[in-house]
Amino acid sequence: MTSKTSPTVFEPQARPHLPKMAELVAADIRARIARGELPDGATLPLESELTEHYQVSRPTLREAMRVLESEALIVPRRGSREGARVRAPSIDVAARYTSHLLQYRGATYGDLYQLRLILEPPAAAMLATANNHDALTRLREAYDA
Structure with a gap:
């Protein structure tokens, strides 16, 4: 008696991306x-x-x-x-890419405001205690603006 075996089925698998x-x-x-x-x-x-x-x-x-x-x-x-x-990497280019990414992900102005509330106070505190005159001057200018 011969046994029938089903043919091997190759399921599609994700192929790893090989960079060009x-x-x-x-x-x-x-x-x-x-x-x-x-x-x-x-x-x-x-x-x-x-x-x-x-x-x-x-x-x-x-x-x-x-x-x-x-x-x-x-x-x-x-x-x-x-x-x-x-050309050195530019903050303007990084900001543009970040803006596109945030738009794509559906971030709102409220999300950005909430992020600022989380990040800015500790960052300002770090600068204020760093004893770096230039950093403090820039922090004061940013606050005034």
Whole structure:
């Protein structure tokens, strides 16, 4: 007697996200900026040097540069014989992304006000006891404003 076995059924499984090479290159340059290895105003190496360093094609490198440009971490110099210029992370860019995220998550002005009530008093107390003249001056200016 032969036994019938059902065929093996492969259920769809979530495949892990494997980053594209451009994402990895952008992540490495982003990390170097964050660590201060590439300071504000520094010039990145030429495209040919970067493609050789990362062992990627020009289109892959250009995609990575577009990612960093969209994050306002570099300023490309088209037609220049120099590489892109590094820009320090900006509080304005962080605020814009945070604003989009809060809107997406449905945060209200009441939520923001409640968060301020939780965070600001201890932060002001820390500054007031820090014996930092510049910080105290800025705290007073912010309070007056």
